[in-house]
Amino acid sequence: MSELLGFSGVRQRFSGNQTLTLPDWTLQRGEHCLIMGPSGSGKTTMLSLAGGLLTADAGHVSLDRQPLHELGEAQRDRLRARCVGLIFQTLHLVSALNVGRNLALAQYLAGQTVDWDRIRTLLTELAVDHLIQRKPDTLSQGQAQRVAIARATVTSPQLVLADEPTAALDDRNCERTIELLLSQAQACGASLVIATHDQRLKSYIKTTIQLDVPT
Amino acid sequence: MSIWSLTWAYLRANALGSALHILLLALGVATITTLLLLDHQLDDRVRAETRGIDMVVGAKGSPLQIILSGVFHLDTPTGNIPLEDVRWLQEHPLVAQTIPLALGDSYRGFRIVGTEHALVDHYGAELAEGELWNGVHDVVIGATVARDAELELGDTFYGVHGIATGDGPVQGEVHDDHPYRVAGILAPRGRVIDRLVLGSVESVWHVHDHTSEAEGTEAIDRQSDDDHAHRHEHDDHGHNDHGHEDGHDRRHAHEHDHGHEAGTDGDEYHAGHEHHEDGEITALLLQYRSPLAAVTLPRLVNARDGLQAASPAQEITRLMGLLGVGLDALRLFGWILLAAGGLGLFVGLYNALRQRRYDLMIMRSLGARRRVLVGQVLLESLTISILGALLGLLLGHLAMDVLGAAFSQGRQLAMDGRLFLWQELQLFAGVLIIGILAALIPAWQAYRTPIATALTKP
Numbered sequence: 110m111s112e113l114l115g116f117s118g119v120r121q122r123f124s125g126n127q128t129l130t131l132p133d134w135t136l137q138r139g140e141h142c143l144i145m146g147p148s149g150s151g152k153t154t155m156l157s158l159a160g161g162l163l164t165a166d167a168g169h170v171s172l173d174r175q176p177l178h179e180l181g182e183a184q185r186d187r188l189r190a191r192c193v194g195l196i197f198q199t200l201h202l203v204s205a206l207n208v209g210r211n212l213a214l215a216q217y218l219a220g221q222t223v224d225w226d227r228i229r230t231l232l233t234e235l236a237v238d239h240l241i242q243r244k245p246d247t248l249s250q251g252q253a254q255r256v257a258i259a260r261a262t263v264t265s266p267q268l269v270l271a272d273e274p275t276a277a278l279d280d281r282n283c284e285r286t287i288e289l290l291l292s293q294a295q296a297c298g299a300s301l302v303i304a305t306h307d308q309r310l311k312s313y314i315k316t317t318i319q320l321d322v323p324t
Numbered sequence: 325m326s327i328w329s330l331t332w333a334y335l336r337a338n339a340l341g342s343a344l345h346i347l348l349l350a351l352g353v354a355t356i357t358t359l360l361l362l363d364h365q366l367d368d369r370v371r372a373e374t375r376g377i378d379m380v381v382g383a384k385g386s387p388l389q390i391i392l393s394g395v396f397h398l399d400t401p402t403g404n405i406p407l408e409d410v411r412w413l414q415e416h417p418l419v420a421q422t423i424p425l426a427l428g429d430s431y432r433g434f435r436i437v438g439t440e441h442a443l444v445d446h447y448g449a450e451l452a453e454g455e456l457w458n459g460v461h462d463v464v465i466g467a468t469v470a471r472d473a474e475l476e477l478g479d480t481f482y483g484v485h486g487i488a489t490g491d492g493p494v495q496g497e498v499h500d501d502h503p504y505r506v507a508g509i510l511a512p513r514g515r516v517i518d519r520l521v522l523g524s525v526e527s528v529w530h531v532h533d534h535t536s537e538a539e540g541t542e543a544i545d546r547q548s549d550d551d552h553a554h555r556h557e558h559d560d561h562g563h564n565d566h567g568h569e570d571g572h573d574r575r576h577a578h579e580h581d582h583g584h585e586a587g588t589d590g591d592e593y594h595a596g597h598e599h600h601e602d603g604e605i606t607a608l609l610l611q612y613r614s615p616l617a618a619v620t621l622p623r624l625v626n627a628r629d630g631l632q633a634a635s636p637a638q639e640i641t642r643l644m645g646l647l648g649v650g651l652d653a654l655r656l657f658g659w660i661l662l663a664a665g666g667l668g669l670f671v672g673l674y675n676a677l678r679q680r681r682y683d684l685m686i687m688r689s690l691g692a693r694r695r696v697l698v699g700q701v702l703l704e705s706l707t708i709s710i711l712g713a714l715l716g717l718l719l720g721h722l723a724m725d726v727l728g729a730a731f732s733q734g735r736q737l738a739m740d741g742r743l744f745l746w747q748e749l750q751l752f753a754g755v756l757i758i759g760i761l762a763a764l765i766p767a768w769q770a771y772r773t774p775i776a777t778a779l780t781k782p
Contacts, residue, residue: 162689162775183694190691197779201686205337210325217325218692 353716709759
């Protein structure tokens with residue numbers, strides 16, 4: 110086991126004048142974690158910091174033992190491409206490309222060679238292989254969720270960051286989604302970090318970071 | 325997956341928008357291209373007609389009219405000049421070469437020009453069939469004359485009195501006593517000569533010599549050679565005397581000069597006898613022997629009674645100056661169109677690519693490198709720009725070709741769209757620069773926006 114992600118003394122200004130102070134935290138490879146807390150407690154901000162989408166105002170975040178604040182923007186982009194799979198609250202796919210090609214784009218931008226076998230296998234595992242030719246804006250909510258999982262794991266990242274992946278789902282779909290996430294993370298040996306206020310997920314992932322709304 | 329296939333996907337996803345951008349751009353480029361081609365060819369044709377002619381000497385009158393009638397064969401001449409003046413010019417040490425022009429008749433709206441073979445060389449024209457004229461009945465016709473008047477080698481026709489000015493056939497007395505025979509047809513040259521009927525100076529005189537009907541018939545036999553023709557001149561009374569009062573008066577004023585000169589030389593043109601009219605010509609094209617002539621010769625010519633020197637270069641410049649306001653307005657209009665087209669392209673691409681910022685964010689979140697993002701946007705913008713510019717150039721040339729063929733003036737000046745100007749390369753480069761700018765600005769803005777704020781908002 111080695112350290113994949115580390116936060117120490119991180120503070121970040123957000124939504125105006127409030128300053129978010131995040132707990133020190135380390136995540137080992139292959140370990141999963143939930144970031145829990147009410148709305149406005151900085152869950153998404155913490156994910157953004159972990160993925161290098163934001164840099165901390167104070168303190169250090171390290172990813173794959175590299176201090177993010179010491180890297181340039183382009184280097185962070187490259188590190189993220191190599192190590193991180195992102196699942197946003199809304200499905201961010203490139204509208205001009207069909208589902209299959211969106212996955213291929215993720216591989217291409219991560220500097221990998223496009224592996225259509227992996228794309229097809231992944232979509233089949235997620236039971237959306239029939240959507241491979243569809244454009245993103247024709248997908249239903251549930252289909253979009255699965256495609257988002259596929260897009261985040263197609264590059265075999267070491268860290269999968271998911272922002273509220275189950276918030277809009279009923280119990281049955283919630284269960285299926287978390288199981289798919291866990292199985293895909295397992296398949297590529299990735300750590301799974303989920304920001305959520307969904308208490309149902311606690312039964313799947315035991316490690317939890319609790320955030321509070323800053324006062 | 326590559327920036328090429330990504331670009332292709334974007335262009336296809338917004339096929340209508342892409343096509344409209346290309347079309348908008350193409351229309352702007354086409355307008356400018358047509359204007360460039362038109363401007364260039366007008367200028368080129370005008371300069372080509374005057375090339376190799378340093379001065380035109382005609383009867384006293386407007387120099388511009390002399391150029392228009394003597395070089396472009398558009399206007400009526402100012403009158404005639406007597407032969408001893410022609411002799412004087414031909415023998416002048418400052419003059420290298422002269423070509424006489426004797427006008428007066430036309431056939432079906434095409435001018436019959438009495439001249440020398442040198443005129444054919446001057447135009448760089450070549451015979452398509454037959455041979456150059458010999459004697460007073462042979463003529464060589466330009467390609468347009470042959471086509472429009474449906475004349476073939478060996479055909480005969482009669483001239484009509486009156487000088488064609490390009491407004492269709494002239495209504496005048498038919499010289500049915502003097503048939504012309506087509507001895508040669510010139511290959512198309514794309515110049516004024518295509519619309520001329522060329523014969524000897526003597527033939528024009530001969531036609532107007534109504535006092536010697538007998539000689540006219542005698543001359544029909546094909547024996548007539550140059551010497552033979554020269555003999556007719558002696559009875560000639562000038563071809564222009566029924567129409568041009570101006571020239572007529574002037575000729576009388578110079579009668580005594582004719583007599584004087586007649587005694588000293590018996591040259592081929594000279595007609596020295598007591599009859600009050602000698603052979604005259606309408607204008608003389610001449611080439612200077614040295615640049616010095618440009619300074620002194622016009623003054624010497626103008627000092628002689630009844631003569632007017634006209635410099636094609638000066639008169640064309642003057643003409644362009646008179647038309648200048650209109651041409652400048654047209655050019656300004658063209659530049660405004662170009663600016664509007666460029667702005668249209670910029671706005672179109674900028675808008676299209678601004679909507680792309682979201683996609684650019686997604687790609688950045690996936691780790692896209694700067695050169696991939698900027699490269700893709702640039703490639704897309706350049707694809708539209710290049711296609712638009714190429715289509716525009718093609719349309720511009722097509723439009724010029726159609727314009728050149730559709731209007732008689734265009735045909736007369738042999739204008740078409742089958743030429744390429746170096747300014748078109750500049751235009752092409754300018755369009756590419758606009759395309760690059762329109763791509764770089766949104767790409768740069770996309771790169772400055774933090775990804776987190778753009779993507780993590782639900």
